[in-house]
Amino acid sequence: DQQVKQNSPSLSVQEGRISILNCDYTNSMFDYFLWYKKYPAEGPTFLISISSIKDKNEDGRFTVFLNKSAKHLSLHIVPSQPGDSAVYFCAARGYGGSQGNLIFGKGTKLSVKP
């Protein structure tokens, strides 16, 4: 049973426009969420995170929004650049016996067209 879901396998956006990547989760015990960016044949790199006590976190062109009641988070990239083309993974931090472990979604491949 998938606890972190990214329902859009791919997204195509024009350079300069906004990219919105979505993520849903099923477990209300998750208290910390992260976004990673991954290029082909490389390891993922950390992008931005948000604690469940917040509803927004911003870092330059990247903003993550959290809607706890809907168990939904989104990553906004404004403006989008061709170098942003990559696979983006949403992750939630586990709790209890799995405290600290990250549970990943299946990823969304973002293509930013010049």
Next chain:
Amino acid sequence: DGGITQSPKYLFRKEGQNVTLSCEQNLNHDAMYWYRQDPGQGLRLIYYSQIVNDFQKGDIAEGYSVSREKKESFPLTVTSAQKNPTAFYLCASKLMNTEAFFGQGTRLTVV
């Protein structure tokens, strides 16, 4: 420079062979992880270790084994019992309440 290093970058295995993937970190992180990435499957957890000399199975541990004799090292052995080992393998490390740092990955191919 602190970081996490995986080797080799590419690895070829014959049917029935065991192979070991290396993962070393000098970040002084307590926890280390092995993930497997398949197309369209995201990152699936194989094994993790939160402290030296202790490790736990993840979601897809069958056919794999690990050891954690040193804080810096967390090698993964892909055994002949793993029926579909061709994949991209990622090692990560982290402190308890921080983000995970990933290595560059090892591409394993069965020939």
